[in-house]
Amino acid sequence: MQDFDFTSLNDVAALASALPGPDEHAARAARARQDSLTKPPGSLGTLEDLAVFMAGWQGVERPRIEQAQALVFAGNHGVCARGVNPFPQEVTAQMVANFNAGGAAINQLCRVAGAELSVVALDLDRPTRDFTAGPAMDEAECLQAMRAGWEAVDLGADVLILGEMGIGNSTVAAALCAALFGGEASDWVGAGTGSDAEGRALKARVVAEGLALHGHLPPLGILAALGGREQAAIAGAVLAARIARVPVILDGFICTASAAPLHAADPAFLSHCLVGHRSAEAGHRRLLEALGKEPVLDFAMRLGEGTGAALALGVLRAALACHDGMATFADAGVSGG
Ligand SMILES: Cc1cc2ncn([C@H]3O[C@H](COP(=O)(O)O)[C@@H](O)[C@H]3O)c2cc1C
Ligand SMILES: O=C(O)c1cccnc1
Numbered sequence: 001m002q003d004f005d006f007t008s009l010n011d012v013a014a015l016a017s018a019l020p021g022p023d024e025h026a027a028r029a030a031r032a033r034q035d036s037l038t039k040p041p042g043s044l045g046t047l048e049d050l051a052v053f054m055a056g057w058q059g060v061e062r063p064r065i066e067q068a069q070a071l072v073f074a075g076n077h078g079v080c081a082r083g084v085n086p087f088p089q090e091v092t093a094q095m096v097a098n099f100n101a102g103g104a105a106i107n108q109l110c111r112v113a114g115a116e117l118s119v120v121a122l123d124l125d126r127p128t129r130d131f132t133a134g135p136a137m138d139e140a141e142c143l144q145a146m147r148a149g150w151e152a153v154d155l156g157a158d159v160l161i162l163g164e165m166g167i168g169n170s171t172v173a174a175a176l177c178a179a180l181f182g183g184e185a186s187d188w189v190g191a192g193t194g195s196d197a198e199g200r201a202l203k204a205r206v207v208a209e210g211l212a213l214h215g216h217l218p219p220l221g222i223l224a225a226l227g228g229r230e231q232a233a234i235a236g237a238v239l240a241a242r243i244a245r246v247p248v249i250l251d252g253f254i255c256t257a258s259a260a261p262l263h264a265a266d267p268a269f270l271s272h273c274l275v276g277h278r279s280a281e282a283g284h285r286r287l288l289e290a291l292g293k294e295p296v297l298d299f300a301m302r303l304g305e306g307t308g309a310a311l312a313l314g315v316l317r318a319a320l321a322c323h324d325g326m327a328t329f330a331d332a333g334v335s336g337g
Helices: 009-018 024-036 045-058 078-082 091-100 106-111 139-152 167-179 197-214 221-225 229-244 252-267 285-289 307-325
Strands: 070-075 116-120 159-165 249-250 273-277 296-298
Touching: 009 139, 009 221, 009 229, 009 252, 024 106, 024 116, 024 249, 024 307, 045 116, 045 285, 070 091, 070 106, 070 139, 070 229, 070 307, 078 197, 091 116, 091 159, 106 116, 106 307, 116 139, 139 221, 139 229, 139 285, 159 229, 167 197, 167 221, 167 229, 167 252, 167 285, 197 221, 221 229, 221 252, 229 249, 229 252, 249 252, 249 307, 296 307
Parallel strands: 070 116, 070 159, 159 249, 249 273, 273 296
Antiparallel strands: none
């Protein structure tokens, strides 16, 4: 893959005109294989669609997952000065230490699902600016974080799982969604780590202030002005994977919202992305509708870190095991319908 110099957000948006598509020939061959396997056609439902999706992006009839990369990006947010976060901001760095020690939920789920986890902490001691006072990041800061995400991607991976850690970022995600897709601030605000009704009302007021300042910007301008470093890094990783045709599993509300500015710039940017689960965070249902994506799982989870995406990797592996390992009617001597 050619390098990209990240000199302007306009250049990033312009990448949309030269994106490689999935391999339609491989996808058709995979669909035909599904129809030849020893089961009534279509009876494995979404497992069949997942296998065909993977075949298209990997460009082979029988896709494999030998190397699954999981990336968790962490960042800190100036908007925490507004009191939108029940937990203190130090928890971001403390959780990064916990990830590195193997003690978080994402560590266990990656181990079970067979994904190799890397954590990328982005300037945790230098939070972004409070978006109700000005842009959270300027263009150069946003591009730098996007580049960090891009460079973290293993282009040889068979699938990429994305997650985030950043105290206060449920407010950031709500602001991104409201600016990109419209509606009231309160439509997108949820409990996050446990904000009560009063806390959620404060979050909605803060998001509305951010919208009034930055809501008019183009999608990637919105990412810079309302997002944080881990949101920009997730967008950069999604972009690198898209260009290298590495399929991606996004996580919950916050991870999906981080990729949403790319969708708003051009929906083709996210055509290689599955969403691992529907988070219990209030805005995720609405966001998935805006993106036109059905999640793999709906498990009432609302943690972040990439946990829902890692869990969905197990389903993806199951889909490929059936696709690859099942006998055809001809092989097994089973009579067709
Ligand atoms: C111990 C702990 C572990 C976490 N792991 C993910 N998050 C999640 O919660 C945060 C967003 O919620 P809010 O906007 O309410 O701060 C993010 O860091 C997200 O990844 C966590 C939060 C906590 C407290
Ligand atoms: O769905 C998410 O991404 C989420 C929800 C609440 C808190 N942290 C993350």
